[in-house]
Amino acid sequence: MAIAKAERLMNLALCLLGSGRPLSKRDLRTSIEAYLEVTSEDAFNRMFERDKDDLRELGMVIETVESVEGDIGYVARRDRNQLPPVTLDAEEAAALVLAARVWQQARLAGAASGALQKLRAAGMPLAEEEPEGYGALEPRVPAGEAAFEPLMIACRDRRPVTFAYRKSNAAKPESRQVEPWALECWRGHWYLAGFDRDRGAVRVFRLSRIVGRVKSRLGTFTAEVPGQVAVRESVARWAGEHATAQARIRLRVGAGYPLRARATEATPLNEEWDELEIPYGHGLGAWLAEFGPDVIVLEPAELRADVVDRLRAVAKG
Structure with a gap:
């Protein structure tokens, strides 16, 4: 044998x-x-x-x-081939245990569990009970998109990738050649920041809009990777997070919690609809279109037209 x-x-x-x-x-x-x-x-x-x-x-x-x-x-x-002794105080040990519980992806969960086992084997006291203040809530980082793992590896190894990407207002996906820099989770969705070779500019991609397999390519990056990649800030700008103007929409009762969380004012209209005012900026139309029939844009007129155009493009596809 x-x-x-x-x-x-x-x-x-x-x-x-x-x-x-x-x-x-x-x-x-x-x-x-x-x-x-x-x-x-x-x-x-x-x-x-x-x-x-x-x-x-x-x-x-x-x-x-x-x-x-x-x-x-x-x-x-x-x-x-010897490492210095690992010493952690109580707060650091609790943070490690908490971090290991965050990842739910099988591959990452195995690595986190293995790291804790090695620390325990080395005599590091890691409490099994929940850290103080943990309460009944347990944080999780969702990473269910098939594109997450290959993009995570490509970011780590600095490898260019290609994938098909469908924009929110497009009926069909189109091929993109990207030098991936960083991944970040924002408002429950994963985003990739990197250099788009075809457009010669920095772009942010939402992983749920990647269609099919992510393919790794040979070669090195052509653009310099910044010391700090602000994925969340870039997404926030495109989603109108830093907007100063206001938009008025109707939202179906019981739907669109993320919109309700951002609303500066909410007024119940009837049993079916509420009226909300939310910050308005570039990219808000793409976000509103994702809620489909649960959202009706009242004003401004250009935002309403933008959302209608996006929904029509998707319906044609």
């Missing part, structure tokens, strides 16, 4: 840490049982290189040393 990869990696790590001297491939092959099972030299070389890369990716520092005879050896020095 083939020895599990985890056991093979552990044995390789122990050999490299415990030898005290550089070990050649031949030394390692004769010392590790899993390598003895491999009959082909080429297969062994491929397996060893993958294992070595996996250990390095996990954070292990493996040095490649060349002897005076020209032989290549590998060693993992203990002083370079």
Whole structure:
């Protein structure tokens, strides 16, 4: 029976840490049982290189040393593979536990859980009970869009991407080439900020409007990434969050809570409709159109026309 990869990696790590001297491939092959099972030299070389890369990716520092005879050896020095003690006060420990509960995406939840397990194994006291003031509410960051994970990885690795994107007033999606900078959740929706190569400008994309797969592309960024990417501020400007003018709308009773939260004035009209005044700025029409038949724009006239045009474009699609 083939020895599990985890056991093979552990044995390789122990050999490299415990030898005290550089070990050649031949030394390692004769010392590790899993390598003895491999009959082909080429297969062994491929397996060893993958294992070595996996250990390095996990954070292990493996040095490649060349002897005076020209032989290549590998060693993992203990002083370079030790971390200083991790110390957290009570508030920091509680913050870590709370943060680990936030993510609901399976991949992220596993990473957060694994981090807590490692801290507990190292003797770090992490309380299981809810932090003080946590109350009956438990925060969550929704990340259900299929585009979230590939874009998160692309932001991390600084890799350009392409995807089909449907604007709120468009019947069909169109292809976009983007250098992704940062992701941020705002008002329950995820947004991506980055450099749009086709338009030669910074753009913000709502993940729920990405259609199909996000494809990663080779190459480097062509635009400089700013030191601080203000995703939320950009979205807020486009949504009229910083507007000074007011719009008057009718909103169906029991619908449109986000609009009610922003309203500066709300008046019940009848059993079916309420009348609201909300801040008006660039991009508000796209947001109002998302509420469909639950919203009727009364004024200003240009906002009403904008929303009607958007709804007609969607209906034609």
